[in-house]
Amino acid sequence: MDLDRSARRRPSRVTGAASPSDVEALAWLLDNSLPIPGTGRRIGLDAIIGLVPGLGDILSGGLGLVVVARGAQLGVPRVVLARMLANTAIDFAVGSIPVIGDAFDLWFKANQRNVNLIRRATAAPQASTAGAWGFFGMALAAFVLLAIGAVWLLSRLIGALFG
Numbered sequence: 001m002d003l004d005r006s007a008r009r010r011p012s013r014v015t016g017a018a019s020p021s022d023v024e025a026l027a028w029l030l031d032n033s034l035p036i037p038g039t040g041r042r043i044g045l046d047a048i049i050g051l052v053p054g055l056g057d058i059l060s061g062g063l064g065l066v067v068v069a070r071g072a073q074l075g076v077p078r079v080v081l082a083r084m085l086a087n088t089a090i091d092f093a094v095g096s097i098p099v100i101g102d103a104f105d106l107w108f109k110a111n112q113r114n115v116n117l118i119r120r121a122t123a124a125p126q127a128s129t130a131g132a133w134g135f136f137g138m139a140l141a142a143f144v145l146l147a148i149g150a151v152w153l154l155s156r157l158i159g160a161l162f163g
Helices: 002-008 021-031 045-049 055-073 078-095 100-108 110-123 130-162
Strands: none
Touching: 021 045, 021 055, 021 110, 045 055, 045 100, 055 078, 055 110, 078 100, 078 110, 078 130
16 A cells, blocks of 8 residues: 555655756745836836845845755855855845845846846756856956945045045
8 A cells, every 4th residue: 555655655856956947936936026017128026125224135035045955965166155145136226225235126137137047057057156256357357346436435535634
């Protein structure tokens, strides 16, 4: 009897690194599940949850991390995981700004971006990660330029106040 029961069990929906369908459904729910009447645009629960000050942003950021964790389970390269984390961090940081962050959520859709990264990585596991490295190179250059600009501005401000 045990043998018959085990033979009737359904196989898992995800087999190895072949199908990110469960995370696709989560990303759709968070980013595109609700149509905005008369606009042709869609929003998701991420934008609605984000309206709750503080807690909403933490909750939507945590749900975004679920998408990243699923990418790790599916075996996407580390640089792609880092890019996914960057997308989630940008969504969290900008999304935390009142009003501007809510408008940003209509456009950025970090979860959908991350699912697209998972799809590309699982569809062609041997593909080059040069695009992801390029993203980090550009981000590093922008960060360095911002840091240099901030130091320059601060030195000018101190010179004007005390000079």
